[in-house]
Amino acid sequence: xxxxxxxxxxxxxxxxxxxxxxxxxxxxxxxxxxxxxxxxxxxxxxxxxxxxxxxxxxxxxxxxxxxxxxxxxxxxxxxxxxxxxxxxxxxxxxxxxxxxxxxxxxxxxxxxxxxxxxxxxxxxxxxxxxxxxxxxxxxxxxxxxxxxxxxxxxxxxxxxxxxxxxxxxxxxxxxxxxxxxxxxxxxxxxxxxxxxxxxxxxxxxxxxxxxxxxxxxxxxxxxxxxxxxxxxxxxxxxxxxxxxxxxxxxxxxxxxxxxxxxxxxxxxxxxxxxxxxxxxxxxxxxxxxxxxxxxxxxxxxxxxxxxxx
Amino acid sequence: xxxxxxxxxxxxxxxxxxxxxxxxxxxxxxxxxxxxxxxxxxxxxxxxxxxxxxxxxxxxxxxxxxxxxxxxxxxxxxxxxxxxxxxxxxxxxxxxxxxxxxxxxxxxxxxxxxxxxxxxxxxxxxxxxxxxxxxxxxxxxxxxxxxxxxxxxxxxxxxxxxxxxxxxxxxxxxxxxxxxxxxxxxxxxxxxxxxxxxxxxxxxxxxxxxxxxxxxxxxxxxxxxxxxxxxxxxxxxxxxxxxxxxxxxxxxxxxxxxxxxxxxxxxxxxxxxxxxxxxxxxxxxxxxxxxxxxxxxxxxxxxxxxxxxxxxxxxxxxxxxxxxxxxxxxxxxxxxxxxxxxxxxxxxxxxxxxxxxxxxxxxxxxxxxxxxxxxxxxxxx
Numbered sequence: 001x002x003x004x005x006x007x008x009x010x011x012x013x014x015x016x017x018x019x020x021x022x023x024x025x026x027x028x029x030x031x032x033x034x035x036x037x038x039x040x041x042x043x044x045x046x047x048x049x050x051x052x053x054x055x056x057x058x059x060x061x062x063x064x065x066x067x068x069x070x071x072x073x074x075x076x077x078x079x080x081x082x083x084x085x086x087x088x089x090x091x092x093x094x095x096x097x098x099x100x101x102x103x104x105x106x107x108x109x110x111x112x113x114x115x116x117x118x119x120x121x122x123x124x125x126x127x128x129x130x131x132x133x134x135x136x137x138x139x140x141x142x143x144x145x146x147x148x149x150x151x152x153x154x155x156x157x158x159x160x161x162x163x164x165x166x167x168x169x170x171x172x173x174x175x176x177x178x179x180x181x182x183x184x185x186x187x188x189x190x191x192x193x194x195x196x197x198x199x200x201x202x203x204x205x206x207x208x209x210x211x212x213x214x215x216x217x218x219x220x221x222x223x224x225x226x227x228x229x230x231x232x233x234x235x236x237x238x239x240x241x242x243x244x245x246x247x248x249x250x251x252x253x254x255x256x257x258x259x260x261x262x263x264x265x266x267x268x269x270x271x272x273x274x275x276x277x278x279x280x281x282x283x284x285x286x287x288x289x290x291x292x293x294x295x296x297x298x299x300x301x302x303x304x305x306x307x308x309x
Numbered sequence: 310x311x312x313x314x315x316x317x318x319x320x321x322x323x324x325x326x327x328x329x330x331x332x333x334x335x336x337x338x339x340x341x342x343x344x345x346x347x348x349x350x351x352x353x354x355x356x357x358x359x360x361x362x363x364x365x366x367x368x369x370x371x372x373x374x375x376x377x378x379x380x381x382x383x384x385x386x387x388x389x390x391x392x393x394x395x396x397x398x399x400x401x402x403x404x405x406x407x408x409x410x411x412x413x414x415x416x417x418x419x420x421x422x423x424x425x426x427x428x429x430x431x432x433x434x435x436x437x438x439x440x441x442x443x444x445x446x447x448x449x450x451x452x453x454x455x456x457x458x459x460x461x462x463x464x465x466x467x468x469x470x471x472x473x474x475x476x477x478x479x480x481x482x483x484x485x486x487x488x489x490x491x492x493x494x495x496x497x498x499x500x501x502x503x504x505x506x507x508x509x510x511x512x513x514x515x516x517x518x519x520x521x522x523x524x525x526x527x528x529x530x531x532x533x534x535x536x537x538x539x540x541x542x543x544x545x546x547x548x549x550x551x552x553x554x555x556x557x558x559x560x561x562x563x564x565x566x567x568x569x570x571x572x573x574x575x576x577x578x579x580x581x582x583x584x585x586x587x588x589x590x591x592x593x594x595x596x597x598x599x600x601x602x603x604x605x606x607x608x609x610x611x612x613x614x615x616x617x618x619x620x621x622x623x624x625x626x627x628x629x630x631x632x633x634x635x636x637x638x639x640x641x642x643x644x645x646x647x648x649x650x651x652x653x654x655x656x657x658x659x660x661x662x663x664x665x666x667x668x669x670x671x672x673x674x675x676x677x678x679x680x681x682x683x684x685x686x687x688x689x690x
Contacts, residue, residue, distance in 0.1 A: 218590075219592065220589050223590075230581075230582055230585045231582070234579075234581075237574065237575065237578040238575065241571060241574075241575060241611075243611040243612055243615060244612045245609065246610045246611055246612045247609070248609045248610075249607060249609075250582075250583050250606075250607045251604065251607070252591045252600065252601070252604045252605040252606070253598070253602050253604035254590075254591050254598050254602075255587075255590045257586055257590055271590050273590075
């Protein structure tokens with residue numbers, strides 16, 4: 001079982017726990033209103049894709065804790081970090097202080113885990129007027145890129161009220177998956193054989209897109225996170241009925257999309273633009289591919305161990 | 310985007326008496342005659358369509374309600390709506406199967422100004438929806454409500470009244486019921502209102518933009534459609550079915566007693582999911598075509614053998630069925646019944662078009678072309 005340590009940091013009230021709850025704990029956006037301030041560090045172990053465990057360190061952002069992190073707890077917190085996620089509240093009135101803390105984190109990372117990947121989330125974007133959003137985000141991104149040197153950071157704009165949250169977390173999680181290239185290659189073969197326009201692979205619990213293949217340009221560049229969001233919401237509403245969603249087929253005159261349980265840890269979505277291909281054919285193809293991908297998932301574990309010897 | 314509200318939790322959504330919230334004679338047409346009653350209003354210009362008035366104090370969210378229900382605005386976006394400064398008339402028949410106008414009134418319109426012709430206004434109106442903000446001090450709203458209702462009733466005794474106690478998402482359950490009781494009590498106590506027979510028609514609904522109670526209260530009576538739906542359900546081995554207006558989520562059920570949150574909510578959510586997915590992938594390469602077109606169909610299977618089956622019926626209406634997996638095995642039978650059902654629904658709306666239009670319009674032979682209810686032609690197969 002591989003464990004990967006993910007640090008979630010940022011000022012108090014910036015939205016870290018809310019985000020985590022929505023992505024990993026099946027909260028809906030409105031539920032997060034009830035969350036209180038995080039005291040010190042909250043550890044959660046999230047199983048992801050079967051053999052991966054994300055060790056999430058949700059570090060409470062109140063000043064006293066933050067000071068602590070950089071002094072007495074420094075080594076403990078910043079060692080062995082795979083990913084650092086730093087959350088900025090876009091409405092913050094203390095930009096300088098935010099940046100100061102951020103830089104302290106970066107220093108600690110540089111010393112203890114220099115290979116860690118860094119993600120900056122500019123959060124609560126829903127509180128900004130729509131026509132201002134791009135501008136404000138670009139400004140922040142430039143500042144952050146500059147301040148982060150020599151380290152590199154990836155910036156995302158997010159809000160718990162729309163799909164941007166999924167886009168950021170999908171990208172984060174993608175960095176943590178060990179064999180993602182192999183997965184993509186197999187997905188591509190599958191897509192080509194069944195003549196699909198697009199195939200998406202989702203992690204089963206979070207519905208984050210972990211891999212995809214498209215054989216032709218699609219119009220909407222944000223569709224992955226939108227689909228994640230749409231399906232996750234639906235999944236949650238089904239759970240209210242004490243049932244869970246198993247599969248879905250949607251068609252109109254121009255397309256047919258199939259979403260189904262794939263392996264024990266994933267869901268698959270197949271999009272066909274040839275509506276003349278009967279559903280049954282695609283469903284059989286999916287069923288047959290399932291066995292192949294299950295094998296891939298199982299084989300990965302032991303194979304890695306062998307290599308390490 | 311409105312999609313993220315597809316999964317709102319139930320505690321706030323269970324509005325008071327939702328299951329029996331369909332007043333049987335909510336005839337919205339001037340004169341209250343029910344559908345096809347020929348809406349001739351004694352008021353200016355384009356009022357062959359029945360009219361609904363939205364009134365209430367300033368900031369009581371009338372415009373927000375209208376935008377969210379009929380214009381697919383996300384509740385969050387309504388924060389950015391400005392105050393209404395003049396009467397805003399909205400003919401929503403282009404985006405919904407409901408065929409009426411909504412007049413949104415700013416409160417400070419000089420309503421009680423003697424020169425304002427509210428007589429003309431009220432005589433042409435089928436229903437008045439008064440919106441009270443539950444989070445505000447509602448004493449003044451209550452008083453205004455009484456004055457408004459008594460005035461309106463004097464002019465047009467056939468008008469229907471509904472009171473929406475809005476913004477209840479911020480209140481606890483007990484508080485909600487208390488508020489409703491209180492407002493109801495005040496209405497009873499007020500001498501201006503007490504004498505009106507229509508008092509029992511003054512139905513109070515707890516609503517919030519953040520849940521679906523607001524959608525449920527704007528349904529016109531469509532006994533024919535309910536009837537057809539009933540026949541369809543009983544002959545197809547289906548547990549439940551609803552006919553939904555896809556934009557506003559207003560729905561028609563075979564009878565109000567069969568509506569429970571457990572069956573209704575997943576159907577609602579299904580529509581959102583399906584339309585959203587279709588918006589992403591359902592347009593042609595050049596961007597033409599439409600997400601919601603004649604071929605729209607969806608099947609969702611749950612792990613407890615429940616199947617949700619959605620099929621397009623008209624330009625605005627979709628049929629959503631709930632059935633068991635075993636019943637779904639007879640899919641061809643169900644599909645054929647849906648085909649018949651669909652034809653029947655189209656005929657219902659055609660009859661309506663004919664009765665609403667004044668003589669001179671020619672309508673095509675129903676068997677050759679499908680007419681949407683507002684008369685626009687629509688690509689038949």
